[in-house]
Amino acid sequence: MHPADLLQASIERNRSVAVVGLDPRPALIPPALREEALGTFGDTAEAVAHAFARFNRGLLKAVAGACAAVKPQLACYEAYGAAGIRAYEDTVRAAREFAIPVLADGKRNDIGSTAEHYAQAFFGGAPGLSGAALAAPAPADWLTVNAYLGSDGILPFQSKPDHGIFVLVKTSNPSSGEIQDQRLADPRTGPAVSEAVARLVAGWGGNRLGASGLSSVGAVVGATYPEQARQLRELMPDTMFLVPGYGAQGGSAADALAGRRSDGRGVLVNSSRGIIAAWQRADTQRWDEAARGALDAMNADLARA
């Protein structure tokens, strides 16, 4: 299935544009899971990985049917080496069981055959020693990528039509402007670096539209810069925006939805800590119910805006 159509179907089925960020950290693991993992594995990377996988499975079960997708943050898993990567793979497989699309947040970037290896890492198809492709342990549906290296780093991801990429265009963090807001001398490519990247994104994705009218080349556009999101939408009319920065980072629901199309499509809004750490703010051990409650509140907030 075309990856944008997969997302659009999930949005419509679940009446939600919310993406749940699965960014586990030891400090976010509920006490019962922590004690169980420490008892079994001691204070090791394996214990962390085991706890992450169990936490994520419970979260996935709780949010299934009420979100558009989940977004595991690779850095959280990589910090625990091979054991952490197994927890990532377990999480992707669990998301498939619950029919939740997976957006792998790796912000990968490299060129040519190296970019192909990243595509294999996240979408499958790596060759074995016999030369034949191996079965992928846990393919994601989308991957976030960084386009600083230009087309050489993007085109290798497009060989798999069932998978999509979100290109970093304008990120939500305070220092995003240091490079992204630099004004360009040539107004045909500008006015700023992020617009030049947006024009590239529109070009890479222009002939890759699904039945939903949206492309397999998406864009990361932060909720914290709503005016820029509106301008970027004009440059990328058929692009799915993945919007970080809602909630904890300061973006309101209206800010997060600023870049949507006139037909209402084309925006996914991520929340990580706002959902997976809700049990700590509510001071409850029912962490799965707290996550679902926070997601329901986020959906209601977005529906009002």
Added chain:
Amino acid sequence: MHPADLLQASIERNRSVAVVGLDPRPALIPPALREEALGTFGDTAEAVAHAFARFNRGLLKAVAGACAAVKPQLACYEAYGAAGIRAYEDTVRAAREFAIPVLADGKRNDIGSTAEHYAQAFFGGAPGLSGAALAAPAPADWLTVNAYLGSDGILPFQSKPDHGIFVLVKTSNPSSGEIQDQRLADPRTGPAVSEAVARLVAGWGGNRLGASGLSSVGAVVGATYPEQARQLRELMPDTMFLVPGYGAQGGSAADALAGRRSDGRGVLVNSSRGIIAAWQRADTQRWDEAARGALDAMNADLARA
């Protein structure tokens, strides 16, 4: 030890600025290693990982004492999931046995606490479930990073004084100019995006010099654009350049060394396929000797330039 001093000491001890890129692929694995791994593990990711680790160990033994550092390309390992990451970790540990500095080529990028997780993944220090830092299985000395997100994505890597980062400034690939060569409107930050990034690199690294006079914030500057390398050196006088693009990608020894300082310091030149695939070009099964021969020839080529 300051990470630039570590590299400078290795350069002087081994009289080499060469970096050996450890970018294993199934098609580059010598037949004897391939047959052994297939016989033990079948046509699986574990077989690939086992062959990668054995190939790398043989390469490391062959190039020890004749190169400045090695640079494992993360994409090659990630393509094989958790098994591949174990092969990466085995490779880093083997490099330590041979006292070869390790530059992890991951081009990572994210912000705040997520960037901290990447620093933990590559340099160590990830907390366990008890909150105390776990022992790092295989810390690298340096990591390549992408600065598109600005300072928020760079500063978290600077909390570990024994480790350094190479920031992508001007890459060696044909499409690198699509973003990196965009001309800026404000000449104080320009003339182009890559110069704006270079000024940021000089700022991030300016007060982080080792006894060698070089900083723990380095730069990736491709061999294929020597004129730009000379200009970028003026903006980054104390920055170690990691130079890809020598050999296979078309850069000559003189091109690769174009960005060195007047005292001859500040440049490392990478070759991957030129060394690790030398056995195929020479049509020999002595792949370790072929790699060392190719490295010796590269060192001689660089010494002449």
